Amino acid sequence: MVAEAGHFALFLALFVACAQTVLPMVGAARNNAQWMDFARPAAVIQFVLVAFAFGALMHGFIVSDFSLSVVFQNSHTDKPLMYKISGTWGNHEGSMLLWVLILSIFGCAVAVFGANLPPALRARVLAIQSFIAVGFYLFLLLTSNPFSRQIPVPFNGQGLNPLLQDPGLAIHPPMLYLGYVGFSMAFSFAIAALIEGRVDAAWGRWVRPWTLAAWGFLTGGITLGSWWAYYELGWGGWWFWDPVENASFMPWLAGTALLHSAIMVEKRDTMKGWTVFLAIVTFSLSLLGTFLVRSGVLTSVHAFATDPSRGVFILLLLIIVIGGSFALFAWRGPTIRNTGVFQPISREGGLLLNNLVMTTAAAAVLLGTLYPLFLDALDGDKVSVGAPFFEAVFIPIVMPMILAMAVGPLLGWKRADLRFALSRLRLAFVLSGLIGLATWSLVTDGPFMGVIGLTLAAWLGLGTLVELAGRIRLFRVPFSESLSRLSRSPRSSWGMTLGHLGLAIAIAGMTGAGSWKVESIQTMSPGETVNVGGYDYTFMGAEDGQGPNYSYTRGTFTVTRNGQPVVTMHPENRRYPVRSMPTTEAAIHSLFLGDLYAVVGDADGSDGSYVTRLYWNPLVAWMWVGAIVMVTGAAVSLSDRRFRVGVPQRRKAELSPVAKT
């Protein structure tokens, strides 16, 4: 019964969404306040209905209602409660339901917090948001009904894919979707602005926090996925340039560009058409990502068992949304006028460079990801474009940006003195050069790119600190005054500092992990010792045991360095009988300079020896720390009260076209 109620709620949500698409849009055109106001309660009702449907599906998972085919295929009574819950979105139908749930949350947020938005803009934004929702409700109800029943009711389920039974992966999809779908806000605002033919500073003030929130979630979601791959797949890899990873990375790149160009709209009243364009591109890439993941057109580790009709449906949706919005942009875009002017060497110039690099990088990733599809369609030849391609293209493209990133924040708006900015970076230049030299002399093997990567990371990190020191006039005024300046500096500039600093730390981590990894695969009998990356691993044997819904083999290693004990590690090899599928639980011990990483494989003969894999993964923890710093930056910046106080000033902004900062 609960499932039928959920199914019915989804139908109701579709009807509400249809009404919410049409009435407010027409109301805004005719200046009918009542019709426009319909959007707000409708958005709230939509959210309540979808939340109910989602709750109904989750209920099915929790009580193990195997008459629901989704539950049958993805759950099992022996599964721990946490994975029964996360199983709700660990499958195609449920994850699409999560998609629309998050979409409705964002719509509801505009309705609730958008009291100070101009009514026409709010009505249009909600109508467009609802239009996207209509597409996805139809997709769910027509091709991927999560509530479809099956008869006879099976006695037990097939269990969730064991690889997905992991805390990191339980929250990875919701985070990622909050990011993907969060960009729908920027999209809806962009389309509304195109219809109105007006973009102003107040518009920028609305778009920027939503973009920032989506960007923060996406950063977190991508990192969680990468972290999961690192500890779960059992060989220390963390990024594979897999099509589906690229699908989440492309909106991240475009969203990063959007984040920076929205600053120019808000503060300088310039680059408005471009920002609208970026908002459309970013969300289009999110939709494309959904298509790539859900249609299974590309070989990917993420593809669920697929159904071509779903791919066709999403492709159609993609064409309508992306094609329609680009056509609208071509038609209405030229009406958007910029008032701010600036010289090439200026803060705006720096932000523009960021935009240029980010969009080029996103385009390169897009081409590389879709190239196999093009080639297959053209002459039927199957190819794979893998990590070597992306590394050869992506790294050189972003390098100039990292160089410029240290300089940009030191430049003033409109017109700036590059020599002055560079002279402030003298110390950072010397220090990062020294760090590069030190790396080069200490680490004799490995690629030279590693040295360059660490030097660039140091340059970016130090440059960001120089900007911070300049802002609080460190060592120029008494220290206590510097501290008070520090506490008074706006949260959004804190966001910038943390965001850039986090990236610097993450780049150091990626460089280390990519350049100087040490790997050793061997058969070890109990008592045998192997040295990997300067650490001695002694294998103490392995024993078998039983977990909640799996059996395992747990190995024990004691690790020493120069005879000093470091840590005892317990990697596991788990077997899930329901899916007769093993998983690897690597034992990881993070140190400042790198991770000790041990995996135990299959038994080799009956003398107690096992195949073991031992790794030294340098600087890996820096990636996770860097990502946490970046997400913190986004959160701090979001808490800036200017985002809230500044918004009602739209009226004034309308009177005088010159934006205030």
Place this chain on the structure above:
Amino acid sequence: MKRKYKRLTFVAIAGVFIAVAAGLMLSAFEENIVFFRTPGDIASGAIEEGRRIRLGGLVAEESVTPGADGLVHFVITDTVDTVAVNYVGILPDLFREGQGVIAEGTLVNGVFIADEVLAKHDENYMPPEVSDAIKEAGQWYQDGEHGSGDGESGDNGTEGQ
């Protein structure tokens, strides 16, 4: 600087940057693309030895034999032709006999030396290239979507010969 020239500067910088990026991509496409091949292609002699390819098919039943120090020997089949594969490294968790698999590496003296083996995260899933390869070999039988539930029916109706 006049507005017009300024705009020209921006366009020129962007143009140069994009041209460099396009050049990078073209050369990378030239060097780093890996073609997908099937055991049938290798049997027909269409594969140049030493060139990096992806080989896809099913892992033949009872063909996996571990050697010393992580060396694994197995056979990839498209149900008509077979290729012997040598691989040093870790087999993915989902690597099983009778399952779809993709190996990346080079062909040396008729033996495929793989340095990467990909299997999928979901046991019901078969890489589209592999299912196409088997269809091409005319050996494709579609069975029920959900298998028998005990997870042992991984062969998807394409029993090794």
